[in-house]
Amino acid sequence: MNFSKFGQQFTEQTGISQLMDDLGDALKSDQPVNMLGGGNPARIEAINEVFLRTYQALGDDGADGNGLASTALSSMSNYSNPQGDAGFIDALVGFFNRHYDWQLTRENIALTNGSQNAFFYLFNLFGGEFVQDGETVHKSILLPLAPEYIGYSDVHVDGQHFLSVPPHIEDVTHEGETGFFKYRVDFEALENLPALKEGRIGAICCSRPTNPTGNVLTDDEMAHLSELAARYEVPLIIDNAYGMPFPNIIYSDVTLNWNDNTILCFSLSKIGLPGVRTGIIVAAPKVIETISAMNAVVNLSPTRFGAAIATPLVKDDTIKDLSDNEIKPFYKNQARLAVANLKAELGDYPLVIHKPEGAIFLWLWFKDLPITTLELYQRLKANGTLIVPSEYFFPGIDVSDFQHAHECIRMSIAADEATLIAGIKGIGEVVRAVYDDA
Ligand code: PLP
Known part of the structure; x- marks a missing residue:
């Protein structure tokens, strides 16, 4: 059977689809597996009771x-x-206007079947082939800081997908301890990016907190990105899947802003409802109208069940209370537990951890690891622990000569305590052996 070019894009077996299959198989397997690989949110009893x-x-x-x-x-x-x-849209308008001074109306919000669906729309709306003044221009989505979310890769229907800028890496402390680093946006590189100056960028996008690293871009970084987006007349898309105001898995002191040139994406998934597939876009009315038209063609209408469950929780702010008082402290504790166990396992080895500032992952950097983390992934898998190696998290960067991109892993901290500790023990054993045998 012959598939179109569009179809072939989905049938090619990529490294990441192989990984995703591994994660799925692990869930079905009767062998015990320490699942630190997926993006599923944790099971938090107090939250589940409210949902039920x-x-x-x-x-x-x-x-x-x-x-x-x-x-x-x-x-x-x-x-x-x-x-x-x-x-639900009315409840969200009330909620956002109650907590932020955004003065939204119904015309500023559209729903999608999960925020992954929103990114498919947005990246194809602002990336790909444009006709401007009679000329054809191919525009990419600029990711101002990679590593970035793996799920952005491959959503484009045509064109060069992403352009990303490698980060500055800074040694930092965390809760008074050393052994941590933080990525910072390289604004000098951004300001001098030929694609931006030449009109070959259609939008700027970042996740905040970032999947996979747990980095939270600072308010200064966000203000600079917002100014850059306005200067080049492209929208700034902010992916709040883990961010404010729900699920609010953010430990650093930052704010969330919106203006007409900003597109905010939210999701019900990481508060614990990934199965209801509900994404929320807040944007200027013209963007919302277009997203609605895309919904009509692709889905007729977005699913209503997540909206039905979330409406009362949004109306009376329960969603915010749960986020602030249950979800955020839960992940903060998990991060602490994971860091303590990692340091106990690998304290004498060249492991540095990205400062845990949010999201549901830790990002570990094994400096000068004698093998790539793709190979480490295979060894860990054989030893019963699943993580995700770093090379897939650099969409828009050629990582063949970028050693750092082969020295990190993402591990989820959403697993139950016993699995988290067992998985870290497995990481300790395998990584120690890799360094010791070199
Ligand atoms: N954005 C980020 C950063 C994510 O990590 C995810 C899921 O893992 C998504 C978006 C998509 O989530 P959903 O489609 O479930 O809303």
């Missing part, structure tokens, strides 16, 4: 005003319009 209670109440809340027996039935048995569930 809310879910049950939806099925049992009487007539919804449209003659249907319950909100659950109403949201299951009707399409929303392509922009998304109107009740």
Whole structure:
């Protein structure tokens, strides 16, 4: 069977699809596996109870005003319009305006089937082939700091996908201890980027906190990126999958801003609802109209079930309380536990850890590791622990001569305590052997 060029893009076995298969297989396997590889959020009992209670109440809340027996039935048995569930959008407008001085209206918000779906839309809307003044121009999405989220790769339908800038690496302390580093945006390189000056960038995008590193771009860095985006008349897309105000897995002291040139992406996944596939875009009305039109073509309308569960939690700020008082402290504790165990296992080895500032991962750098972390991944897998090697997290950079990109791993801290400790023990054993045998 012949597939189009578009189709072939999805059938090629890439390194990362192989990895994703490994992660899926591990979940199905009856062999015990220390799963530190995936992006699934943790199971937090207090949160799950609220979701379950809310879910049950939806099925049992009487007539919804449209003659249907319950909100659950109403949201299951009707399409929303392509922009998304109107009740949830209204609740979000109220929520954001209550907590931020953004003065949003309904025209500023659209829903998508998860934020991954939003990135497919946005990267194809702002990257690819443009016709400007009768000339064809190919534009890329600029990632101002790589490593960046693996899921951005391969969402483009055409064109050169990404252009990224390697970071500055700074030694820092964390909670009074040494052995940590932090990535910083290389603004000198950005300011001098020919693609930006020559109009070959369609948008700037960053995740904050960053998957995979747990880095949180500072307010100064964000202000500079926002100014740069405005100067070159391209939007700044900020991926808040782990950020403010929910799930708020951020430990550094930063703020979230929005203006007409900023596109904010939010998700219900990392508060613990990845299965309901709900993403939220906050942007200027013209962007929202276009996203809604894309929804109409691709999905008819976005799923309503996540919206139904989240609406009451957004209306009364429960979502914020849970984020601030349950989710954030949970991951902060997990990060501390993981760091303590890593230092106990590998304190005498050249391991440095990216300062844990947020998200659900730790990013470990094994300096001068005698093998690549792709090879380390295989050895760890054979030893019963799954992580993700670093080379996939540099979309838009040729990593063949970039040693740092082969010396790091991403490990999830969302696993239960026993798995996290066992996985770190496995990492300790294998990494010590790699250095000792060299
Ligand atoms: N952005 C980041 C940084 C992520 O880590 C993820 C998922 O892991 C997503 C976006 C997509 O999440 P979802 O489609 O579940 O909203």
